[in-house]
Amino acid sequence: MMKYRIGVDVGGTNTDGVLIDPTRAAEQSRGVLAFHKVPTTVNVSEGIEAAIRQVLHSSASDPSEVACVSIGTTAFINAVLEADPRRLCKVAVIRICGPYTRQAPPFLDFPRRLKRLMDGHIGYIDGGIEIDGRPIIPISEEQIQGQCEIIKSKGLFNIVLSGVFSPLDNGGTNEYAVRDTIVGILGPAVNVVCSRDVGQLGLIERENASILNASILPYAQRTIRGFSRAMLALNIAAPVYITQNDGSLTTAAKAAKLPIRTFASGPTNSMRGASFLAGLDHQRGVGQPAIVIDVGGTTTDIGVLLPTGYPRQAASYIEIAGVRTNFAMADVQSIALGGGSKIRQADSGAIVVGPDSVGHQIQSEGMVFGGNILNTTDIIVAAGKARVGDPSTVSHLDRTLVEKSIATINKHLERIIDRMKVSPEDINVLLVGGGGIIAPDKLSGVSQIIRPPFFDVANAVGAAMAKVSYEIDTIVEIKQKPLPEIMDKLKSLAIESAIAAGAEPSSTRIVEVNNLPVNYVTNQSTRVIIKAAGDLSPSPTHILDAVESERRYGDEVLDNGTEPINEHLEAPEAPVDVNTYRPSIRADKVWVLSEIDLEWIGEGCNILGAGGGGPSYPAFLMARQLLREGKSILVVDAENVPEDALFARCCFMGSPSVSSERIQGGVEIPAAMQALKQFMGFDDFFGTISDEIGGGNGIQPLIMSGMLGKVTIDADLMGRAYPHMWQSLPGVFGIENGLFPVALADGVGNALVMGRARDGSAVETVLRGACTEMGSKAAVTFPPLTRLTCQKYGVAHTVSQAWRMGRAVALRRQQSNIRDVVAGLLELQNGACLFTGKIVDVRREVRKGFTWGEVVIAPLSNDELEYTGAISTHQITYGADARLIVPFQNENIYAYIETSGSEAKKIVAVVPDLITVLDSQKGVALGTPDYRYGLRVTVIALAGDEKWSKTEAGLNGGGPKAFG
Known part of the structure; x- marks a missing residue:
């Protein structure tokens, strides 16, 4: 009888295995029949085989009694966190975008070291679609051929295709079509990752996740191949599943194609395992939230458990190793700190912990085991806080070094705990993981540290108790039935399907709902994505299909043999102290913006946007890049410039839904400005001003002034964001040159000037229609206004107000007091x-x-x-x-x-x-x-x-x- 579940967690240091009888989960043992921990081996299948073989032996169980094997791993995210060139590959990124997005190229917001490791090639080709489904520019086979020649010449095998609005391309006319052409040219040996398979709307975030996925792909394929090989050696016929970021199961074949979806499965498993072992899943609604800290040998993962016993879900976006992404997962933060993290002293004398680790080689390289590489475990033993290995080998360590190292370890833990808290009150911590010996008994901001039973294999327990999910991804037309009615039926279908796939009915619920507009103008269709998930039934009548082909899916990918980059060791850059930071104001009262200033202004612009104005993040990246290229962005107070000084007005009009996908290419605003200049006959201007401070439009004048060597006035003409073009103060007050002449440009060669209009609504009607035809986004330039007019019909000091609002958010974030924002x-x-x-x-x-x-x-x-x-x-x-x-x-x-x-x-x-x-x-x-x-x-x-x-x-x- 197949009644047991095996859970395995493959970490950077240890591989944990556990055998659970789910029918005994309510007992004090929580149904754990056996567990075992072995060092992670270079050939991962050996470690998995050893762990499973031992738990079967310890429990006197037969392989035929195993119903399923669920495996989670931190190996993939560890490779990214450590920036390990032996496990990360160079990636070629091809944007399918026509003339757009070039002002925010791929890798723009990557940490510098990851960019050096992953950036193999960046290319742009025609293609992409507008939000209404029309092509931006037809795809060029010749351009694809040219990109393939470059990729081949560089010896690259991992390719990301990132198309504008690709999640709405349900006909496969963009990314899939280009993928098929590339495989036809370069052959099946290349790995082509289509961004629409990885994430949802939000080009930068979706592309970032796709790059991480492509870079780790060969290593992931090798690792997952090892999983399947281990089952064959153990004669286990039960299906093998991989746990995903949300704690649900997926087949090994699917995980081998999209390892990004398993990046946070280890932390999620630890949180679910901690909840299960501490009995929180039987006490829903009782008590307070808790933080789960899982200390491994290489990384520490931290998340928040709600009183429900479920992990807190990630916010609107998440960062992985400093890279911004937007796919759904538990809100988990990972830092490169573990029981094997290397200890060094920087040139400045500061102690540096990690980011690299001795990992699974701790028993040969760690000093307490006879090696010569100082790591966190050695420090804890030297401090007398644990007995591991031979303490005499570290007794000679300088006490100051030991004390500073422990202080640095504690500071790392306290800092990441503070980042996860939403209020300043002390919070309970569930400590799990085999590297937990490096954690102290007390930490600032923590009321108590709890180690649940079997705490050192909580991740494997979480894998064994993973959920079953079912996702519906379909296109529906809402002409005949209202969308809420359609959604209710699809939600019911998703729940029924999850139960049919093996989910326990009482625990199954909807965990994700998305509806994405598709061709609304023509047929009122929308893409609906609904996901239901529930606990795996203790005695499932049906378990997710696992096909034999999962055990064979390509040649094993070997390590490339390169050593980690030897860089000059520096202590990590300290975060900016919000309390003491002061902006740079020159003697002539000109504000010289820094990267921190831009970050806070962007944050404040979003607040003042009232939901509109377009996202500020892409515009912030563009402005920041200007600073990194040596340009200056200057802001002046109105009182410090002549009354008749002219300020040019530039922004984008259209739907905010477009702004996060069809990112500007850099030619749109200059094209509109040139058309207006030719019509009106003016040559130059003193500086720039925004018609609306809200959203990304609040940053556009800063970008333009930085590019042209101008200044931006500390004001705007709205004080917020509004949807209609005439809803600026010059527009509603009807002043001369308030709304027209006005120029519009889309970046693909189309530009028009509306010289006269009956009134503001006519400007809106005509240009909105043109903007819709241009893909619901276009650059706009209005006639320049004098400083005096900007003051009379504008809102003063809105740039600095946005800065103050961004600072207020940053301050509360630094204080771990988000609720006080x-x-x-x-x-x-x-x-x-x-x-x-x-x-x-x-x-x-x-x-x-x-x-x-x-x-x-x-x-x-x-x-x-x-x-x-x-x-x-x-x-x-x-x-x-x-x-x-x-x-x-x-x-x-x-x-x-x-x-x-x-x-x-x-x-x-x-x-x-x-x-x-x-x-x-x-x-x-x-x-x-x-x-x-x-x-x-x-x-x-x-x-x-x-x-x-x-x-x-x-x-x-x-x-x-x-x-x-």
């Missing part, structure tokens, strides 16, 4: 906290150049709360059955509360005030395209400028009347 923002601008909860529904569509829709937010249940009490003195009260609904048109327009059993709607905020949705876990503002099912959010309202709220023209142009 709202209070910090409300100290800077009058407002109120409207609602705190999680997104339970999102409806959106792209129509006539706008993103329309609404987001529905429900309060958190008691077992989802990470803290209690008000987060601001200006907080609206509501009941547990309340829902906050925020309709949006590019920007959030108004917010109202509905209560179950009542038809009344209580409006709590409306334009011209700003309504901003914050990610509760990071404190960052979300754009309307970022709204996603399950995200924890806090909604705030900020007072609009008095030119909007206390003038007739402002209220008519920016108040409720303007939106019907």
Whole structure:
């Protein structure tokens, strides 16, 4: 009878195995019949085989009694965290984008060392699609051939294809078509990763994840091949599964193609294993959240367990080794600190711990085992805090070195704990992992450290108790039935399918919901992705299919034999102290922006965008790159420049949904500016100003002034973001040159100038139609305005206000006090906290150049709360059955509360005030395209400028009347 489950975790140092009888999970032993730990071997199959063979022997079990084997591993993410050139390969990245995205090239936000290891080639070819499904430019076979010749000449075998709006390409006309052509030219030996298979909308984040996936692919294939080989040697006929980032199972064949989806499976397994072993899964809703620290031999992984016993899900984006990505996974942070981390002294005298580790060679290279490489375990033994190996081999170590090393280890742990906390109160810590001896008994910010039973194999336990999931990915038309009705049916189908695949019915629930607009203009279709997951049934009647072909899928990839890069050792750069940082102001009162200034301004622009203005992150990267190239970005106060100085206006119009995909190529704004110059006959200008400070548009003038050697005035013409072109203050007040002449350009050779218009609405109607035809995004330039006019019909000091807001978020993040972000923002601008909860529904569509829709937010249940009490003195009260609904048109327009059993709607905020949705876990503002099912959010309202709220023209142009 097949009744047992085997869980295996392959770490950088140890391989853990555990045998569990799930029918005895409620017993004190938690059903653990046997466990074993062996050093991870170079040939991973040997370590897996040894661990499983031992647990079968210890429990006197027969291989025929094994129902399934679930394997999790940190090996892949360890390779990235350590930047190990023996396991990471160079990658060729080909953007399918036409003329777009070049101002934010691949690898732009990668840490420098990872970029050097992975950046093999960057190429651009025609192709990509607009948000309405039309091609940007037809794909060129000749360009593909040219890229293949370059890739072949460089000896590259791992290729990433990153196409604009590729997640919406359901006909396979872009990435898949280019992939087939490349394989036809270069042969089947190349690995081609299509970004649409890796992530969702958000070109930079999706591409980043694809690059990591491609770089680790050969090593992952070799490793997973070893998994299957071990099962053959053990004569285990049960199916082999690999655990994914979300704790669910996937087949070995699928994991070999997309190892990125298993990167965080080790940490997720540890968290689920810790919850299972500590009995939290039987105490849902009881107690407080806890932090799980899993200390391995190479890395330490930290996540948050909610009172439900489930890991906290990642926020709107996550970072892996400093690389920003956006795929779904548990909120886990990993640092290169483990029981085998090497200890060195930097040139400055500072102690450096890691990032490299002796790993599985600790018993031959560690000093307490007779080796000569000093590592964290040696330090702990020398301090008398553990007895491992031969303590006499480290008795000679200098006490100052030992004390400094321990202080550095503790500082690393305390810092990562602080980053994971959302409030400053002390929190309980569940400590698991075989490297846990390096963790002290007390840490700052921690109330108590708990080591559950079998704590050193919690990751293997989590793998054994992994979930079954089922994902529906389909295109639906909403002409005949409303989207909510369709979604409800698909959710039910996903749950039924997960149960049929082996999930235990009572634990199965929806864990992910996404709807992506496709061709809304023509047939009102949307791509729907729904995922259900549940615990594997103790006695499943059906287990996920595993095919024999999984055991054979290509030649084994060998290590390339290169040694790690020998770089000059430096202590890690200390993070900026927000409290003491001061911006650089020259003697002539010109503000010289730094990278930190740009980061904070971008953060503040998102807050002031009220959901619109486009994402600021790509624009921030472009501006930061200008600084790294030696250019200066300067900001001036209006009072310090002549009254008649002209300030050029530049921004993008269109749907925010487009901005995160069809990133600017660098030619759009210059093309629009050139067309306007020719029409109006002006030659030069003093500086730049934005029509709207909100979102990415708030940074565009900084980019332009940096490129041209100009200055940017500390002001804008809106004080926020609005959807309509005429909704700038010069537009609503109807001043000369306020809205026209106006130039529009799309970057593919199309530019037009509208010289005259009946009124502002005519400008909107004509150019919005043109913008829609241009793919719902185009660069806009309006006539330059004098400094005096900018002051009279603008909002002063909005660049510095964005900086202050970004600083407020950074300060609370540094203090591990994210819940206080709202209070910090409300100290800077009058407002109120409207609602705190999680997104339970999102409806959106792209129509006539706008993103329309609404987001529905429900309060958190008691077992989802990470803290209690008000987060601001200006907080609206509501009941547990309340829902906050925020309709949006590019920007959030108004917010109202509905209560179950009542038809009344209580409006709590409306334009011209700003309504901003914050990610509760990071404190960052979300754009309307970022709204996603399950995200924890806090909604705030900020007072609009008095030119909007206390003038007739402002209220008519920016108040409720303007939106019907």
